[in-house]
Structure formats: structure tokens, C-alpha cells
Amino acid sequence: MVTRAEAVTRRLREAILAGGYEPGARLSEVALAEGMAVSRTPVRAALSVLFAEGLLDYEPNCGYVVRRISRDDAAHIYTVRATLEGLAARLAAEIGLGDVERTGFEAILGEMEQLVSGDTWEADQRQRWGELNIAFHGAICAATRNDYLAASIQRTRTLPVLTERGLRTFFAEQAVVWWDRAAYRRSQDDHLDIGEAILARQGARAEAVMREHIERAGRLIHRKLAIRSEALLALP
Amino acid sequence: MVTRAEAVTRRLREAILAGGYEPGARLSEVALAEGMAVSRTPVRAALSVLFAEGLLDYEPNCGYVVRRISRDDAAHIYTVRATLEGLAARLAAEIGLGDVERTGFEAILGEMEQLVSGDTWEADQRQRWGELNIAFHGAICAATRNDYLAASIQRTRTLPVLTERGLRTFFAEQAVVWWDRAAYRRSQDDHLDIGEAILARQGARAEAVMREHIERAGRLIHRKLAIRSEALLALP
DNA sequence: CATTTGCAGGTTGTGTACAAAATGAGCATG
DNA sequence: CATGCTCATTTTGTACACAACCTGCAAATG
Numbered sequence: 068m069v070t071r072a073e074a075v076t077r078r079l080r081e082a083i084l085a086g087g088y089e090p091g092a093r094l095s096e097v098a099l100a101e102g103m104a105v106s107r108t109p110v111r112a113a114l115s116v117l118f119a120e121g122l123l124d125y126e127p128n129c130g131y132v133v134r135r136i137s138r139d140d141a142a143h144i145y146t147v148r149a150t151l152e153g154l155a156a157r158l159a160a161e162i163g164l165g166d167v168e169r170t171g172f173e174a175i176l177g178e179m180e181q182l183v184s185g186d187t188w189e190a191d192q193r194q195r196w197g198e199l200n201i202a203f204h205g206a207i208c209a210a211t212r213n214d215y216l217a218a219s220i221q222r223t224r225t226l227p228v229l230t231e232r233g234l235r236t237f238f239a240e241q242a243v244v245w246w247d248r249a250a251y252r253r254s255q256d257d258h259l260d261i262g263e264a265i266l267a268r269q270g271a272r273a274e275a276v277m278r279e280h281i282e283r284a285g286r287l288i289h290r291k292l293a294i295r296s297e298a299l300l301a302l303p
Numbered sequence: 304m305v306t307r308a309e310a311v312t313r314r315l316r317e318a319i320l321a322g323g324y325e326p327g328a329r330l331s332e333v334a335l336a337e338g339m340a341v342s343r344t345p346v347r348a349a350l351s352v353l354f355a356e357g358l359l360d361y362e363p364n365c366g367y368v369v370r371r372i373s374r375d376d377a378a379h380i381y382t383v384r385a386t387l388e389g390l391a392a393r394l395a396a397e398i399g400l401g402d403v404e405r406t407g408f409e410a411i412l413g414e415m416e417q418l419v420s421g422d423t424w425e426a427d428q429r430q431r432w433g434e435l436n437i438a439f440h441g442a443i444c445a446a447t448r449n450d451y452l453a454a455s456i457q458r459t460r461t462l463p464v465l466t467e468r469g470l471r472t473f474f475a476e477q478a479v480v481w482w483d484r485a486a487y488r489r490s491q492d493d494h495l496d497i498g499e500a501i502l503a504r505q506g507a508r509a510e511a512v513m514r515e516h517i518e519r520a521g522r523l524i525h526r527k528l529a530i531r532s533e534a535l536l537a538l539p
Numbered sequence: 540c541a542t543t544t545g546c547a548g549g550t551t552g553t554g555t556a557c558a559a560a561a562t563g564a565g566c567a568t569g
Numbered sequence: 570c571a572t573g574c575t576c577a578t579t580t581t582g583t584a585c586a587c588a589a590c591c592t593g594c595a596a597a598t599g
Contacts, residue, residue, distance in 0.1 A: 070363050070552065096581070106554045111581090115348055119355030127306050128560050128581055143451040146394075147387070154386045215379040219455065306582060332551070342584045347551090364551055364590050 072109035075099075076116050083122055083133055084225060090135035094123065121226055136226055138292045145285025148223035152204065153278035155220060156261055159210035160270040168210055169266065175203050176262045183255045188248055196251065203258060207265070207277075250287070254280070308345035311335075312352050319358055319369055320461060326371035330359065357462055372462055374528045381521025384459035388440065389514035391456060392497055395446035396506040404446055405502065411439050412498045419491045424484055432487065439494060443501070443513075486523070490516070 079099070082088060094114060100107045114131045117123045123131045136144075164172060179199045182192055208217040257280040264273035315335070318324060330350060336343045350367045353359045359367045372380075400408060415435045418428055444453040493516040500509035 072552075073363065095579095097579095107581090108553050108555090111348070112351055112552095115351050116355050119352050127309065129562095130581065140451065143449040146449060147390070147452050147455055150386060150390045151383070154383070158382075213379040213382060215376065216383050219383055308582075331549095333549095343551090344583050344585090348582095366551065 070109070071105050072112035075103055075105060075109045076113035078103065079113050080117060080120075080122065083117070088133045090133045092133045094131045094133065096130070121222070134226070138289055141292060142285060142289050144223050144226060145281065145288070148220065149278045149281035149285065151216065151220050151223065152207075152281050153274040155207050155211050155213075155216055156265060156277035157270040157274035158213065158216075159207045160265040160268050160273040162210060162212065163268060164210055164265065168206065172203075172206050172210075172262065172266075175199055175206060176258060179203070179255055179258060183251050188251075200254075200258075207261075210265075254284075257283075306345070307341050308348040311339055311341060311345045312349035314339065315349050316353060316356075316358065316461075319353070324369045326369045328369045330367045330369065332366070357458070370462070374525060377528060378521060378525050380459050380462060381517065381524070384456065385514045385517035385521065387452065387456050387459065388443075388517050389510040391443050391447050391449075391452055392501060392513035393506040393510035394449065394452075395443045396501040396504050396509040398446060398448065399504060400446055400502065404442065408439075408442050408446075408498065408502075411435050411442060412494060415439070415491055415494060419487050424487075436490075436494075439498075443497075446501075489519075493519075 079094075088094070096107045096110050096114070099114075100110045103110070114123060114125075118125045118131060122134055124134045125131050179196060182196050182199070185192070204220075208220055211217070257276060260276045261273055261280065264270075264276060315330075324330065332343045332346050332350070335346045335350075339346070350359060350361075354361045354367060358370055360370050361367050415432060418432050418435070421428070440456075444456055447453070493512060496512045497509055497516065500506075500512060
């Protein structure tokens with residue numbers, strides 16, 4: 068059975084990552100408790116967990132607020148993520164994929180290629196592409212057989228960033244509304260190179276391409292955030 | 304003011320990392336509460352935080368136990384740590400040290416060299432060397448100006464491993480009782496190379512040496528754990 | 540004899556009352 | 570007008586009572 072604390076944790080985490088709360092928003096225990104029809108106890112437990120995960124800031128006797136991540140923080144996180152995903156790609160190449168893994172891996176890449184080179188590019192296709200992108204990176208993580216590495220990468224992908232809409236988490240496919248179609252094409256080319264390198268057991272090449280692949284996404288978001296910051300400064 | 308929950312968290316964390324509780328030990332809420340003369344509430348908060356940090360395992364309605372990390376887990380963690388510390392060394396070299404940083408850095412290296420090439424090698428000298436080792440790696444982290452990276456590295460160093468004595472955390476200097484003096488000398492040679500590379504702004508060299516430096520420590524611990532496992536199996 | 544079912548004991552999960560601390564409004568004072 | 574103080578309000582921190590749940594054992598049942 069799931070405890071209420073767990074249920075509240077999951078609901079809150081998803082709400083935050085989906086952008087239901089603005090970064091900087093105060094999370095009042097009583098308000099959340101009433102909203103979810105539980106007492107403050109499970110809410111407190113959930114908040115402490117999300118704080119430990121890095122989604123919230125906390126000040127004793129002052130409460131929890133949704134963490135606001137600065138442009139520099141985002142750049143720092145992307146630096147780490149690029150390195151870790153590069154490591155994962157290299158390990159996957161060095162260890163090699165089993166037959167089942169290989170089949171699934173090629174299926175993911177094939178469907179992505181089909182999507183991105185299709186005639187239309189509607190919202191549901193972009194979303195499907197995002198799912199496949201997650202699956203692609205997840206497959207590489209899984210192939211390393213290193214749970215700690217997979218968890219570390221996962222952490223870098225689930226931190227909310229200052230946003231009004233669209234750019235909810237660092238995981239690039241959540242931010243796709245920012246991208247033009249050429250960026251998808253470029254991203255897909257990277258994926259093809261990475262997949263090829265891994266299947267050919269070329270560890271160094273897989274690592275280098277993956278690293279650059281992530282760092283490019285980081286630069287893109289860094290630039291987008293700059294534009295947003297200027298826009299905010301230009302207000303009243 | 305610090306809340307009781309924070310105080311309990313700190314005390315518990317230190318106790319676990321110092322080896323006060325065997326991996327696998329159950330942490331009863333009431334027992335801890337009585338032992339620290341607080342109610343169960345702050346104890347529960349502390350346990351949930353330590354669980355999120357990865358120091359504890361948790362099963363609903365069943366309680367918390369000190370996490371037991373397998374040999375493979377240890378190897379996985381060291382792989383990630385070697386990569387991250389390598390990244391830190393490279394960034395430190397690329398960014399460069401300020402005058403104050405550089406002075407402190409050289410002081411640390413100098414004292415370590417003096418210690419390890421001295422005539423005696425007693426317990427307090429080994430401990431001092433351990434402190435300086437922490438300071439050395441910490442200085443490199445700080446020089447990157449990347450808090451997320453520093454936190455990620457810190458996490459890899461604070462996970463307890465199966466042990467009876469000596470080998471409490473993965474941070475090698477906690478495990479020094481396992482090493483002979485030659486290992487310290489070798490470690491110090493690495494430090495000197497890394498320091499030289501960073502000061503000379505040789506990023507790739509700093510990264511490579513640091514990576515190997517950490518991976519060697521990982522292999523050492525992996526081997527030690529193997530010996531311990533055999534010893535355990537050999538018991539009645 | 541094996542299986543199950545019920546009970547007792549202990550542990551964790553939740554609700555709630557109260558204490559302690561921070562916040563903010565209003566007012567006095569320089 | 571700015572500053573600092575007091576006090577009410579709000580929010581969080583803690584304690585504790587009770588409910589829900591797991592565990593082990595023993596007795597009943599087939």
C-alpha cells in the first residue's frame with residue numbers, strides 16, 4: 068500500500084515539474100494539506116523529501132519555496148549533465164548492447180528519424196519525439212548497468228527552471244516549444260551519430276558527441292533564459 | 304536558531320558515516336527519539352532527509368535501515384566520482400586560480416608533502432593527511448565556481464559502505480587504515496601532478512591524472528571489499 | 540501434519556493541539 | 570519623514586495520542 072506521504076510527494080513533484088507552481092512560490096503546509104485533504108504531517112514529509120531532491124528551497128521557521136534556478140545554475144547543471152551523459156555513452160559503447168537492447172535502441176532511433184523527416188510537425192508529433200528522446204537517453208543509461216550513474220543523470224534532468232510557460236525542466240524535450248525545426252534535425256543527427264558510435268563500440272566518439280549534444284542544449288537554454296531575463300527587465 | 308530536526312539530522316548523519324551503526328542496522332524511531340531526548344517528529348524528519356541523501360533504505364510501514372552498499376555499487380559510485388572529479392580538475396585548470404586560492408592550494412600541497420616524506424607516520428599524522436586530502440579536493444571543487452558540481456562530488460563521498468572498522472565512507476582518507484605507506488606516497492605523487500597541471504593551466508592533463516587518481520582508489524577499495532567478503536564467507 | 544486463522548505486541552503512519560518563531564501592521568518617537 | 574517598537578496574526582516546529590499495519594506465535598481446522 069502507498070502511504071499518504073508518498074502520494075503527496077508524487078503529486079507535488081509532478082505539479083512542480085509540470086510548472087503548476089512558479090519558481091519562488093511559497094508552499095504553505097496548511098494550504099497544501101487542505102488542498103489534498105490530508106493533515107499537515109504527510110505534507111511536511113513530502114516537502115522535506117522534495118527539498119532533499121533539490122526542487123525546493125527551505126529556511127527554518129520560514130517554510131519552503133519552489134527553487135528558482137538562475138542562468139548560471141542552469142549552466143553549471145548542464146556542464147555536469149554533459150559530462151555524465153558522455154560517460155554513459157562511452158560505457159554503453161564499451162560494454163556493448165545485448166540483442167534485445169540493440170533492437171529496442173534501433174527502433175527508438177528509427178521512429179525518431181521517421182518523425183523528424185516527416186511532412187508535418189504538429190504538437191502531438193513533437194510530444195512523441197520528446198518521449199522518444201527520453202527513451203533514447205534512458206536506454207543508454209540502462210546499458211551502462213550503473214544505477215548510480217543513471218540516478219545522477221536523472222537528477223540533473225528534474226530541476227525546475229525559471230519560467231512562465233514551456234521551459235519547465237531542464238530536460239530539453241520539455242523545452243521544445245523554444246526550438247525551431249532545424250534544431251530538432253540537428254539533435255536527431257547527433258542521436259544518429261551517438262547510436263552509430265555505440266553500436267560500433269567506439270567509446271571515445273560516443274562520449275564526445277554526446278557531450279557536445281548536451282552542451283549545445285545547455286547553450287540554447289542559456290541563451291533563451293537571457294532573452295527572458297531581458298524581457299523581464301524591460302517590463303514596467 | 305537550529306531546529307531539533309536539523310540537529311538530529313546532523314547527529315545521525317555523522318554517526319552513520321562514522322560507523323556508529325552497522326550497514327543493515329534498523330533505526331527505530333522511538334529508540335532514536337529516546338536516545339536523543341526528543342519526540343518522534345524531528346526524528347522522522349531526519350530519517351526522511353537521510354533517506355533522500357541515500358544513506359538509508361526505507362520500506363513503508365517497515366522502517367529505515369542503514370544502507371548496505373555492495374561491491375558493485377561501490378565500483379559504480381567510483382566511476383561517477385572519478386569522472387566528476389576529473390571534470391572539476393579540468394575546470395579548475397581552465398578557469399585558473401586566483402592569488403589567494405593559489406597560495407592556499409600550495410600550502411595544502413606543501414604540508415602534505417612534508418607529512419608524507421617525514422620520518423614518522425603515526426595515527427595523528429595520518430589523520431592530518433586525511434584532513435588535508437579533503438581540503439585539497441575541496442579547493443579544486445571550489446575553484447570551479449560550480450556549486451552543483453561540488454555538491455554532486457560531495458554526494459559521492461558520503462555513502463557508507465559495509466564495514467566493521469576503518470572503511471566507513473568512500474572518501475579514501477577515511478579508509479586509510481587499509482593502506483600501506485607506499486600508497487600514500489603514490490597518492491601524494493598524483494596530488495603533485497594534479498596541482499602542477501592546474502597551476503600550469505593544463506586542463507586535459509589535470510583531468511586525466513585526477514581521473515586515474517580516483518579510479519585507483521576505487522580499485523583499491525574494490526579489492527579490499529573482496530577480501531572482506533571472502534573473510535565473511537569463510538566464517539562458520 | 541500442514542495450513543491457516545486469530546491474536547498480541549510492537550512499529551510506523553496520521554491527525555491534532557499547542558509552543559515557538561517570523562511576519563507585518565500600526566503607532567510612537569527621534 | 571524615517572526609524573524602531575509592540576503586538577496581533579500567521580506559519581512553522583514539536584509533542585503526543587491514536588489508528589493502521591507488519592510480525593511472530595499459537596491454536597484451530599482440514
